[in-house]
Amino acid sequence: DFLARLGHEPVRRSGNELWYIAPYRGERTPSFRVNVAKQLWYDFGLGKGGDIFTLAGEFLQSNDFMEQAKFIAEAANMTVTGWEKPAYLPKPTEPVFEDVEVIPLLRSPLTDYLAERGIPIVIASRHCCRLNYGMRGKRYFAVGFPNMAGGYEVRSRYFKGCIPPKSISLVKANDIPTGECLVFEGFMDFLSVVTLGITGNADCLVLNSLANVEKAAGLLDGYGRIGCFLDRDEAGRRTLAALVGRYGERVTDRSSLYDGCKDLNEYLQLTTKNKKTTI
Known part of the structure; x- marks a missing residue:
């Protein structure tokens, strides 16, 4: 969630591990891993890892715990009286959806995912669609839920986002x-x-x-x-x-x-x- 608020989404998932393009340095092959069960990260490119506070420290280039905590609070839009804003806060960037295709939601791994959450296909297919889309040169598919402005809420087992515009x-x-x-x-x-x-x-x-x-x-x-x-x-x-x-x-x-x-x-x-x- 912290990384998503900063505009970084996982490239792939393997079990409890999410793989990212390193969020604070340039690279082409994802070498930044997050273990969602342990809530720990590890950057194989740097040979460093830790918890959410040490990750905030990498963004800030600071070992000061209070500065790290402030940074996390700002990213989560928390209002904490008496705290000054951190010196650096990356501007969140929305993922760019390419070549979006909207088709009916038929039986597939997407409906299996919804069934695991208690939603039967007969109801899901009535209100949702399937979205096929590209992102960073790769193709994905997800459940789409339309909003009143022409955008879609996007959800799959591995991704949660929105194809803008965001609306009700x-x-x-x-x-x-x-x-x-x-x-x-x-x-x-x-x-x-x-x-x-x-x-x-x-x-x-x-x-x-x-x-x-x-x-x-x-x-x-x-x-x-x-x-x-x-x-x-x-x-x-x-x-x-x-x-x-x-x-x-x-x-x-x-x-x-x-x-x-x-x-x-x-x-x-x-x-x-x-x-x-x-x-």
Whole structure:
């Protein structure tokens, strides 16, 4: 996540290991490895490695722990009172998607991945597509979820990103106006609620990023009831508070459904697993 916020995405994955083009020096062959299980990195080109703090130190060329911590906090958009901004913070760069092809989502390793997350193909294929695209001279494929600006949220077992422009997604229940809208942070949670069959006749709005709350405001103004299925973390609570501040009693927190889980998809996976165990 730290590397992604700085604009660096893995070139390939092997088990628990992600391989990158070294993020702080030039090279053609990826020699920078991250072990996601151990949360450690190693640069074979330099013969150095460590944890997230030592990695921040490589960017800063500093062994000062507080400077490293400040750098990580800035990359994560954390506001920490009394800290000055680090002297150097690389500007995040979005990955460049080339020759994007949008085709129907049929049975494939992508639908197997979604099934592992509790999403059946009949629901996934209704709301998602398959994206074939190039990046840095190589071809990839992923699940695509369209937004209202013509962009796509991109997700696979190994990649999470967005084909710009970034925006919200609105899924209408039908052509008849409805008085209720359900709000989700990401499309996996939206697919989860459809799988659980609890949308009723409500429209569904997917933020695709909590930074898109303001973009959603104009659409939500027309609904008398707003049900929120946001993540049960600090960012989700802040977003819920912002919506309550704007819409008051029209907003209902629906996260009690997945109490004990981080989000709705985690709850769906747990529910699916329990059903299989019972059977």
